Amino acid sequence: MNNVQTTFVRLFVAALLLPVVAFAQDRCAPLDDMPAMQINASPFLKGGTPGITGQWSTGAKLPIAKVYHTVASLDGVIYIFGGVTTGNAYNAKSYKYTIATDTWAPIKDFPIARFLVGTAQAVNGKIYIMAGLDNLGTSYKVVPDVYEYNPANDTYTKKANMPSAQAYCPSAVFDNKIYLIGGSSTANTTYQKTVRVYDPATDTWSTATDYPRALKYHAAAQIGNRVVVTGGYNNENPQMTYVADTYVGEYAAGTLTWTKVKDYPIGPTIFMAGVGIGQNAYFFGGRPSIDNNAPATQRSFKYDPATDTWSTLDLKPTGAQMVTQAATDGVKGFYPGGGDAAGGVLDKLEIFDANASGGPVLALDSKVVDTWIKKTVPVVVNLGARNNGSANLTWNATVDAGSQSWLSLPGAAGAIAPMTKDVLRLQINAGSLANGTHTGTVTMTTNDPNQASVAITVTIHVQDQDVDEAPIALIEEGTGTWCGFCPYGADSLKAVIERNNGKVVGISYHGGSATEPMFTPTTDTWATKTGLAGWPNGAVNRILFEGNPNICFSRGDWARRAEEVLATRRSPVGIRVKTATLNPATKMINMDVEVFFHRDFTRPVRLNIAQVQDQMNYQQVFYPPAGGTTRLYPYFHDHVLRAMHPNDFGEVISSANIVSQTSVVKSFSFPAIDTVLSLTRLIIFAHVSDGVNFGEVLQAQEIQVASMVTSAGTAPSAETFTLAQNYPNPFNPTTTISFGIPAAAHVRIAVSDAFGRELGVVADGSYDAGTHSTVFNAAGLASGTYYVTMRSGSFVQTRTMSLLK
Numbered sequence: 001m002n003n004v005q006t007t008f009v010r011l012f013v014a015a016l017l018l019p020v021v022a023f024a025q026d027r028c029a030p031l032d033d034m035p036a037m038q039i040n041a042s043p044f045l046k047g048g049t050p051g052i053t054g055q056w057s058t059g060a061k062l063p064i065a066k067v068y069h070t071v072a073s074l075d076g077v078i079y080i081f082g083g084v085t086t087g088n089a090y091n092a093k094s095y096k097y098t099i100a101t102d103t104w105a106p107i108k109d110f111p112i113a114r115f116l117v118g119t120a121q122a123v124n125g126k127i128y129i130m131a132g133l134d135n136l137g138t139s140y141k142v143v144p145d146v147y148e149y150n151p152a153n154d155t156y157t158k159k160a161n162m163p164s165a166q167a168y169c170p171s172a173v174f175d176n177k178i179y180l181i182g183g184s185s186t187a188n189t190t191y192q193k194t195v196r197v198y199d200p201a202t203d204t205w206s207t208a209t210d211y212p213r214a215l216k217y218h219a220a221a222q223i224g225n226r227v228v229v230t231g232g233y234n235n236e237n238p239q240m241t242y243v244a245d246t247y248v249g250e251y252a253a254g255t256l257t258w259t260k261v262k263d264y265p266i267g268p269t270i271f272m273a274g275v276g277i278g279q280n281a282y283f284f285g286g287r288p289s290i291d292n293n294a295p296a297t298q299r300s301f302k303y304d305p306a307t308d309t310w311s312t313l314d315l316k317p318t319g320a321q322m323v324t325q326a327a328t329d330g331v332k333g334f335y336p337g338g339g340d341a342a343g344g345v346l347d348k349l350e351i352f353d354a355n356a357s358g359g360p361v362l363a364l365d366s367k368v369v370d371t372w373i374k375k376t377v378p379v380v381v382n383l384g385a386r387n388n389g390s391a392n393l394t395w396n397a398t399v400d401a402g403s404q405s406w407l408s409l410p411g412a413a414g415a416i417a418p419m420t421k422d423v424l425r426l427q428i429n430a431g432s433l434a435n436g437t438h439t440g441t442v443t444m445t446t447n448d449p450n451q452a453s454v455a456i457t458v459t460i461h462v463q464d465q466d467v468d469e470a471p472i473a474l475i476e477e478g479t480g481t482w483c484g485f486c487p488y489g490a491d492s493l494k495a496v497i498e499r500n501n502g503k504v505v506g507i508s509y510h511g512g513s514a515t516e517p518m519f520t521p522t523t524d525t526w527a528t529k530t531g532l533a534g535w536p537n538g539a540v541n542r543i544l545f546e547g548n549p550n551i552c553f554s555r556g557d558w559a560r561r562a563e564e565v566l567a568t569r570r571s572p573v574g575i576r577v578k579t580a581t582l583n584p585a586t587k588m589i590n591m592d593v594e595v596f597f598h599r600d601f602t603r604p605v606r607l608n609i610a611q612v613q614d615q616m617n618y619q620q621v622f623y624p625p626a627g628g629t630t631r632l633y634p635y636f637h638d639h640v641l642r643a644m645h646p647n648d649f650g651e652v653i654s655s656a657n658i659v660s661q662t663s664v665v666k667s668f669s670f671p672a673i674d675t676v677l678s679l680t681r682l683i684i685f686a687h688v689s690d691g692v693n694f695g696e697v698l699q700a701q702e703i704q705v706a707s708m709v710t711s712a713g714t715a716p717s718a719e720t721f722t723l724a725q726n727y728p729n730p731f732n733p734t735t736t737i738s739f740g741i742p743a744a745a746h747v748r749i750a751v752s753d754a755f756g757r758e759l760g761v762v763a764d765g766s767y768d769a770g771t772h773s774t775v776f777n778a779a780g781l782a783s784g785t786y787y788v789t790m791r792s793g794s795f796v797q798t799r800t801m802s803l804l805k
Contacts, residue, residue, distance in 0.1 A: 055313060055314040055352055055353050055354075055356040055357075055358055055390075056314060056315075056316060056317050056350060056351065056352055056353075057350075057351050057353070058317065058348060058349060058350055058351065059097070059102050059334070059349035059350075059351050060097070060102045060103060060104055060349060061104075061347045061348060061349065062080075062095065062104060062336055062337055062347040062348070062349060063093075063095055063104050063106065063347075064085050064091065064093060064347065065085050065086050065337060065344075065345040065346055065347040066080060066083045066084070066085055066091065066336070066337040066338075066345065066346075066347070067083055067084055067085075067322045067323070067337055067338055067339045067345045067346070068082075068083045068084050068116035068117050068322050068324070069081060069082055069083025069116070069323070069324070069336075069337060070082055070083070070115075070116075070117075070118040070119060070120045070129055070132065070324055070325075071120060071273075071323060071324060071325050071326065071327050071336060072120035072121060072122055072127045072129075072325075072327065073122065073327035073328060073329065073334070074122035074125070074127060074151065075125075075151075076098065076099050076100060076329055077096050077097065077098055077099065077151070078096065078097040078099065078327040078334050078336065079094065079095070079096050079097075079107070079120070079127060079149070079151075080094060080095050080096075080097075080336055080337070081094045081110045081115070081118070081120060081129050081149075082094065082110045082112065082114075082115035082116050082118065082129075082132065083115075083116050083337075084116060084345070085345055086344070086345045090113060090114040090116070092109040092110045092111075092112070092113045092114075092115065093106065093109055094106070094107050094108065094109060094110050095107060096151070097334070097336070097349065099329050099332075099334075107149075107151075107154055108154045108155065108156065110129070110147070110156070111147055111156050111158070112132070112134055112143065112145060112147075114133075114134050115129075115132045115133070115134060115143075116132055116133050117132050117133050117167055117168055117324060118130060118131050118132025118133075118167070118324065119131045119132075119169060119170060119171040119180065119324060119325065120325075121171055121172075121173050121178045122173075123173060123176050123177075123178065123200045124176060124200065124201075125150075125151075125152070126148050126149065126150050126151070126200070127148070127149040127151070128146060128147070128148055128149075128159070128178060128198065128200055129146070129147045129149060130145065130146040130147070130162060130178075130180070130198070131162070131166050131167050131168075131169050131171070131180055131183060132145075132167055133167055141165075142165040142166065142167040142184065142185060143165055143167075144161040144162040144163075144164070144165040145158070145161060145162075146158070146159040146160060146161060146162060146198065147159065148200070159200075159203050160203045160204065160205065162180075162196065162198075162205060163196070163205050164185065164194075164196075165185060166180055166183040166184070166185060166192060166194070166196060167183050167184055167216070168183045168184050168216035168217055169181055169182050169183030169192075169216065169218075170218060170219055170220030170229060170274065170324075170325060171220065171325075172220055172222040172227035172249070173222065174225065174251040174256070175251075175254070176199075176200065176201065177197050177198065177199045177200075178197070178198045178200070179195055179196075179197055179208060179227070179256065180195065180196045180197075180198070181195050181211050181218075181220060181227070181229055181249075182194065182195070182211045182213070182214065182215045182216065182218065182232070183215075183216050184216045191214040191215055191216050191233075191234055192214055193210040193211045193212070193213065193214045193215075194207060194210060194211075195207060195208040195209060195210060195211055195256065196208075208255075208256045209249075209255065209256045209257065209258065211229065211247070211249075211258065212245075212247055212258050212260070213232070213234055213243065213245060213247075214234055215232035215233060215234050215243065216232060216233055217231070217232050217233045217270035217271055218230065218231050218232030218233075218243075218270070219231055219232075219271075219272040219273060219274040219283055219286070219325070220274050220325070221274030221275050221276040221281035221282060221283065221303075222276045222281075223276040223278075223279060223280065223281055223305065224276075224279075225250060225251045225252065226248055226249065226250050226251070226305060227248070227249045227251075227276075228246065228247075228248050228261075228274070228276070228281035228303055228305060229246065229247050229248075229249065230244070230245070230246040230247075230263075230264045230269075230272070230274070230283060230303075231243065231244065231245075231246075231264050231268070231269040231270055231272055231283075231286065232245075232270060233270050241268065242268030242269060242270055242288075242289065243268050244263040244264040244266075244267045244268045244269065245260070245263060245264075246260075246261050246262060246263055246264055246303070247259060247260055247261065248261050248305050261303075261305070261308050262308055262309070262310060264283070264301070264310075265301050265310045265312070266288050266297070266299055266301075267288060267289070268288065268289060269286045269287065269288045269289075269297075270286060270287050270321075271285070271286045271287050271296075271321035271322050271323075272284060272285055272286030272321075273285060273286075273323045273324070273325055273326040273335055273338075274325065274326060275325070275326040275327065275328045275333045276328070277328055277330065277331065277332075277333060277354040278330075278354060279304070279305075279306065280302050280303060280304050280305075280354070281302070281303040281305070282300065282301070282302050282303075282313070282326075282333050282352065282354065283300065283301050283303070284300045284316055284320075284326055284333065284335050284352065285297060285298070285299075285300065285316055285319065285320040285321050285323070285335065285338065286321050287321045295319055295341035295547060295548065295549040296319035296320050296321040296322075296338070296339060296340055296341045296549075297319050297321075297341075298315045298316040298317070298318065298319045298388075299312075299315065299316070299419070300313040300314075300315070300316050300352070301313060311390070312358075312390045312418050312419060313352070313358060313390055314358050314359070314361055314388065314389045314390050315361060315363075315388035315389070315419070316335070316350060316352075317348075317350055318338075318340055318346065318348060318350060319340060319341040320335065320337075320338030320339060320340055320346060320348075320350075321338055321339050322338055322339040323335060323336065323337060323338040331353070331354060331355060332351050332352060332353050332354065333351070333352040333354065334349060334350075334351055334352075335349070335350045335351075335352070336348075336349050337349075341549050343531070343549050343550065358389060358390030358391060359389050359390065359391045359447075359448070359449065360387055360389040360391050360392060360393035360394070360416075360418075360446065360447050360448045361387060361388040361389030361393070361448055361450075362385065362386075362387065362388075362393060362395070362444075362446050362448040362451045362454065363385070363386040363387075363388045364383065364384070364385055364386075364424075364444075364454065364456070365383055365384035365385070366383070366456075367454065367455065367456050367457065368456070368457050368459075369381055369383060369426065369456065369457070369458045369459065370459045371459075371460055371461070372460070372461045372462075372463070372467035372468070372572075372598075372599040372600075372660075373428060373430045373460045373461065373462050373463075373467060374430075374462075374463065374464070374465065374466055374467050375430050375431055375433070375435070375462050375463065375464055376431060376464075378427070378428065378429045378431075379427075379428045379430075380410075380425055380426065380427050380428070381425070381426040381428065381458075382423040382424075382425055382426075383423060383424040383425075383426060383456070384421055384422075384423055384424075385416065385421065385422050385423065385424050385444075386416070386420070386421040386422075387416040387417065387418055387419065387420060387421075388419070389418055389448070390418050391418060392415050392416070392417055392418065393415065393416040393418075393446060393447065393448060394413075394414075394415045394446065394447045395413065395414060395415075395416070395444055395445065395446040395447075396412055396413035396414075396444075396445050397409050397412050397413070397424060397442050397443065397444045397445070398412065398442070398443050398445075399440060399441070399442055400440055400441040400442075400443070402440065403438075403439075403440025403441065403458070405432055405433075406428060406429055406430055406432065406433055406438065406440070406460075407426065407427070407428055407440045407442070407458060408427045408429075409424070409425065409426065409427065409442070410425045410427050411424075411425055424442070424444065424456075426442065426458060428458075428460060430460060430462045433462050434462070435462050435463050435464065436461070436462060437459060437460070437461050437462075438459070438460050438462065439457065439458065439459045439460075440457075440458045441455055441456065441457060441458065442455075442456040442458060443455055443456075444456060461599065461600065461660075463599070463660060463661075465598065465660070465661055466598050467570075467572070467598050467599045467660075468570035468571055468572050468598050468599070469570065469571050469574050469598065469699075470503075470566070470570065470571070471503075471541075471565060471566065471569055471570065471571040471698075471699055471700075472502075472503055472504065472505060472699065472700040472701060472702075473500070473503065473504045473505070473540060473541055473562040473565045473566055473700070474504075474505055474506070474507070474540070474541055474542075474683070474685050474697045474700040475493055475496060475497075475504060475505070475506045475507075475538055475539070475540055475558055475562055476506070476507045476508075476509060476526065476530070476538055476539045476542070477489055477490075477493055477506065477507075477508050477509065477536050477537070477538035477555075477558075477639075478509050478511065478512070478523070478526075478527055478532045478534075478535050478536060478537055478538065478552065479508050479509065479510055479535060479536045480510055480511060480512040480513055480516050480535055481510070481513075481516060481517060481518070481618050481619060481620050481621065481637075482512065482513045482515075482516065482621055483512065483535040483536060483621065484621045484622050484623035484629055485535070485536060485623060486535055486536045486620070486621075487620060487622050487632070487635075488536070488555060489535075489536025489538070489555045490508070490536070490637070490638065492536075492555040492556075492558055492559070493506045493508070493538070493555075493558065493638075493639065494638065495559070496558055496559045496562050498800070499559070500562065500563070500566065501729075501730070501785055501800055501802040502702075502725075502729035502730050502800075502801070502802045503566055503730070503802075504562050504566075505683050505700050505702045506612075506639040506683075507610050507612055507639055507641050507683055508612070508637065508638070508639040508640050508641060509522065509523040509526050509527065509641050510523060510637075510640060510641070511523035511524065511527060512535050517618050518616060518618065518637065518640050518641075520641055520642070520643065520644070521648075522641060522643075522644040522648050523641070525648040525649075526648070526694075529693065529694040530542065530550070530551040530552045530694060531550035531551055531552055532550075532552045533550055533552060534554070536555055537550075537552040537553060537554055537555075538552055538553070538555065538558055539551045539552050539553075540558060540561040540562050540565060541565055541696055541697040542687060542694050542695065542696055542697050543561075543565070543696050543697075545561055545564075551694070571698050571699040572597065572598050572599050572601055572698060573595055573596060573597055573598065573601070573605070573686050573698050573699050574595070574596040574598065574699060575593065575594070575595060575596075575607075575684055575685075575686055575699050575700070575701040576593070576594040576596065576701075577591065577592075577593055577594075577684070577701065577703055578592040578593065578594050578665065579591065579592045580592075580682075580703060580707075580708045581708050581709075582672060582677070582705060582708040582709050584677070584709055586671075587671050587672045587674070588669060588670070588671055588672075589668070589669070589670055589671070589672050589682075589705070589708065590667070590668070590669050591609070591667070591668045591669075591682075592665055592666070592667050592668075593607065593609075593665070593666055593667075593668065593684060594663050594664070594665045595607060595653050595663070595664045595665075595666070595686050596661075596662070596663045596664075597654075597658050597659070597660060597661070597662045597663075597664075598660065598661070599660045600657075600658070600659050600660050601654065601657075601658050602656055602657050602658075603656070603688045603695065604652075604654060604655050604656055604688065604689060604690045604691075605652075605653040605654045605658075605686055605687070605688060605689070605698065606649060606650030606651060606652055606653055606686070606687060606688075606689040606691070607650050607651045607653050607666060607684065607685070607686050607687075608644060608645065608646075608649075608650040608651070608684070608685055608687070609644075609645040609646075609668060609670075609682050609683070609684050610641055610643070610644050610645075610682065610683040610684075610685070611641070611642045611643045611644075611645070611672065611673055611680065611681075611682055611705075612639050612640055612641055612642065612680070612681050612682075612683055613640050613642055613673075613676070613679050613680045613681075614636070614637075614638040614639065614640070614679045614680075614681075615636045615637075615638065615676075615679050615720070615722070616636065616637045616638075616640050617633075617634050617635065617636050617637075618635065618637060619631055619632065619633040619635060620632045620633070620635040620637075642673040642680075643670075643673050645668060645670045646668065646670070649689055649691045649692075650687065650689060651666050651668070652691075653666065653686065672705060676719050676720075676722075676740065677705050677706045677709065677740070677771050678706045678722045678724050678738060678739065678740030678771045679722055679724070679740075680704075680705040680706070681702055681703065681704055681705060681724075681725070682702070682703045682705060683700060683701075683702055684700065684701045684702070684703065685697050685698075685699065685700040685701070686698045686699050686700075701728075702725075702727065702728075702729070703727050703728070704724045704725065704726075704727040704736065704738050706724055706738035706740065706771045706773055707724075707727050707736040707738050707773050709771065709773070719742055720740070720742055721739075721740070721741055721742065721745075721790075721792055721795040721797070722739065722740045722797070723737075723739050723749070723788070723789075723790040723797040723798075723799055724737075724738040724739065724740070724799075725799055726738075726776070726788065726799065726801050729801055729802055730801075730802035730803065730804040731778070731801065731802070731803060731804070732778075732803060732804055732805050733777055733778045733779040733781075733803070733805070734775055734776065734777045734778070734779075735775070735776055735778075735801060736773050736774070736775055736776075737749060737762055737763075737773065737774055737775075737776055737788055738771060738772065738773040739763070739771070739772055739773075739790055740770065740771045740772070741767060741769055741770070741772075741792060742769055743769045744766065744767065744768050744769055745766070745767065745792045745793065746765065746766050746767075746792060746793075747763055747764075747765070747766075747767050747772075747790065747791070747792045748761065748763065748764045748790070748791045748792070749761070749762045749763040749764070749774070749788060749789065749790045749791075750762070750788070750789055751776060751786055751787065751788050751789075751801075752786065752787045752789065753784075753786060753787070754784075754785060754787075759781065759786070760776070762774050762775075762776050762788070763790075776788070776801075778803050781803055782803075782805070783803050783804055783805045784802075784803060785800055785801070785802055785803075786800070786801045786802075786803060787799070787800055787801070788800075788801055
């Protein structure tokens with residue numbers, strides 16, 4: 001088992017408990033008539049706004065972080081049993097929380113050492129825990145065990161087993177009997193509608209009216225003689241899906257009657273926690289959508305069965321899931337622990353006050369803006385402002401008198417609807433300022449009672465030189481020949497690169513199997529450090545985007561995130577290849593690479609060079625859209641990582657604190673991995689890294705290895721006809737076009753525009769077998785996209801080029 005496989009075996013237990021549905025979703029403004037640069041403020045912000053306001057507060061932290069634990073409340077005390085803690089460690093430690101004193105204390109360990117995802121209910125002064133899982137070695141088993149916990153003497157008593165094991169199910173209590181609603185059976189793949197009834201008085205089991213759907217991961221909240229059940233996951237159809245269905249079960253004279261009501265407001269969701277308070281049901285957190293990579297949500301809702309209406313609550317302070325049920329004292333709801341949006345385990349106790357009025361809740365991206373400005377370029381910084389509350393947020397903003405010569409607000413007032421986001425636009429014109437650092441203050445006044453006035457500090461660093469440049473986005477994907485969904489990932493990567501005309505480059509890390517033919521050890525490091533959770537997941541500039549729990553995410557978002565980087569971010573550094581040669585006799589590559597800092601930079605920066613190759617032919621497993629499995633051969637893999645230089649974490653460029661307008665030049669010498677030169681490229685990228693962790697990729701550059709061949713010998717023969725991507729691309733005004741031919745042949749290469757008009761011929765003659773290159777000069781052409789086409793006999797290949805002047 002290689003390191004990547006070991007990593008996945010050790011993944012957080014949630015990945016083991018969830019069905020493998022994620023593989024089906026690709027597991028496997030002008031200023032004074034001058035152009036103003038629009039900047040998404042997030043790269044420049046420091047220190048976000050706390051989210052604990054409105055209807056929510058926090059209590060004393062749990063003694064230990066917990067997830068998948070079982071929760072019950074009795075006589076002003078909340079009890080938690082079993083679960084897992086940080087590091088995927090099963091934890092039988094159990095605790096009680098006294099609401100009146102806001103204190104935790106240990107109780108006796110739960111008898112099943114690896115018990116999780118159960119349900120618990122209090123009946124006649126005792127708590128009954130059942131319907132959970134036990135990890136037996138390497139597999140999970142739904143256990144039939146039932147235990148009675150007596151708080152009076154802190155003891156557990158074994159009771160009659162469930163007649164058929166059932167887990168992942170919520171519960172309710174009617175007439176002192178516990179009703180388990182649906183869930184999954186011992187096989188953990190067969191979901192149930194069955195409602196099982198346990199009578200503590202007689203220690204016997206029976207059944208009630210089936211729930212309308214076969215589900216697990218659903219949530220319930222009891223209101224007197226009614227129980228509201230919502231969300232969940234079902235396998236009634238060939239395509240397993242999350243659901244938003246909500247039903248109310250009404251209990252009368254020993255009979256439970258189910259009625260369909262309005263769906264859960266944010267759509268299909270699992271792993272919420274529910275609780276009934278007064279005449280309403282409340283549901284907190286959970287995971288929306290079908291994608292296992294979707295983060296835990298902070299959204300919470302109230303359901304009123306009398307009017308069949310859902311209402312938005314103030315945003316929960318922390319996105320959380322995998323708490324089997326919430327607890328209540330009849331006035332407040334208590335949400336202990338859980339799994340957060342980033343896949344961590346929480347020790348928080350968050351408390352919802354049902355009697356508190358919901359209202360506006362301001363959440364700013366930050367209260368500090370710190371950015372660099374080129375004196376002659378006006379800038380608009382967009383500072384995100386969100387309303388996390390359940391009522392409209394109104395606001396207005398002013399600039400301090402001393403800063404009004406360079407800082408203004410195009411829109412100084414507004415209103416933000418609940419659970420929506422707006423921007424506070426900070427318009428900066430530094431033309432009248434001296435070079436150096438300047439600071440101003442924006443005061444934001446709102447109707448949020450907890451944040452009636454908020455001061456935002458705006459610091460700008462002014463210089464005459466450019467402070468940044470356009471980025472080239474780097475997409476890194478995890479892939480493998482064993483992965484039937486990975487061809488879809490390959491197609492997605494290719495489409496993003498082609499659509500963005502040289503502004504996006506890609507690296508494909510092959511792994512996930514000990515027999516993967518294109519595996520490199522770098523794959524293991526990359527997969528671990530980026531939190532790769534499935535194949536073909538990938539990262540865009542190694543950025544943790546808002547709404548994603550990990551740096552890596554499914555292919556459906558690669559294009560959107562890459563284009564978001566290109567549209568909203570600027571790079572503080574530039575990469576220039578000063579010299580680059582390849583001796584074809586020794587296959588040694590020698591390079592001098594310059595990293596130029598446009599402004600002061602205080603984070604550690606490193607540089608890597610990845611050798612990648614196109615058209616590597618290996619058999620590929622494939623899952624066709626119609627179903628089934630097939631194997632594709634020949635199948636040509638592109639962007640394949642062959643080697644990472646100088647190592648997985650890169651050459652140190654700066655350990656910290658480098659000043660504006662500084663150049664750092666590094667020399668590299670390494671052998672080219674045996675390959676077809678015309679199909680091989682080097683991806684050079686500068687990134688934030690301390691040598692232990694990965695940070696954001698700041699800039700990337702691509703160079704064709706064939707263009708580096710020196711006169712120290714004849715380049716090896718190409719194995720196929722091929723036209724390489726021109727380098728550099730984008731270019732101004734010259735670029736190198738390389739091509740390879742397997743045998744002597746006549747080759748014609750021409751450049752045309754979008755209308756097919758031929759603009760020039762860069763090659764037209766007989767060439768010997770091997771790799772060749774020629775230079776195209778576009779000095780007389782306007783900026784835009786052009787097409788270079790190679791023809792030789794029946795071979796025709798076209799690539800796009802971007803001219804940027």
